[in-house]
Amino acid sequence: MTNETLDDTTTEVLDAVGDVHIALIDAVHGYDVMLEKAEPEIRTVLETTRETSDRQAHELAEFLVAQGRHPSDDGSFMSMVHEGVVRTRAFFTDIDGDVLPAVVDGERRIVSSYDDALETLARNMDSLPRATFDAAHAVLMKHRSEIEDVVRRLAARHHALED
Structure with a gap:
């Protein structure tokens, strides 16, 4: 294994972990907007979900920093798009239990991001x-x-x- 292969492999893995980190930052931003207008019936579950995403983002940032990376806390462009969608929805209707299926879908997309990172990690395990x-x-x-x-x-x- 050459240093160049090691560097390319490490970069690929760290990029995949960085993608998960960005997805988590985006989720935290989305939860912040939802919590501004959330009805009491879903506030606790959204707060808990936000706390999990925030903690995970911090833990991944610590991992990335330990590997010499400098992760951003800004998230992606899509974070701003999602924030706009949530704010528009909140303008016309309440943020209540009806949003939970969309939140579940978003969390499943984050699971897919983790799967992608784990697949990249497994593919490069020996390097x-x-x-x-x-x-x-x-x-x-x-x-x-x-x-x-x-x-x-x-x-x-x-x-x-x-029910």
């Missing part, structure tokens, strides 16, 4: 320093599991509100 692989694998698997729990919690809250 990475063992410590980098172990650290990335541990944080990605832990976070993915937590988001699956978030999805279940959101879906359960939505079903409870429908």
Whole structure:
């Protein structure tokens, strides 16, 4: 394994982890907007989901910094688009239990981002320093599991509100 291969492989993996980090930052921004207008019936579940996304974003940022990266706290352009959509919806209607299916879909997209990062990690496992692989694998698997729990919690809250 050459240093060039190691650098390319490490870059590919860190880029994939960085993509998850950006998705989490975008989610936090979206939750901030939703919480401004959220009805009491969903406020707690949105706050908990936001806290999970925020903590995970910080943990991924710490991992990226430890690998020599400088992650942004700004998120992506789509963050601004989603914020506009939520603000427009809030102008015309309440942010209530009806938004939970869309929130679940958003969280599932984040799970897909984790899957993409894990796939990239697995594909490059033999080319990475063992410590980098172990650290990335541990944080990605832990976070993915937590988001699956978030999805279940959101879906359960939505079903409870429908009954």
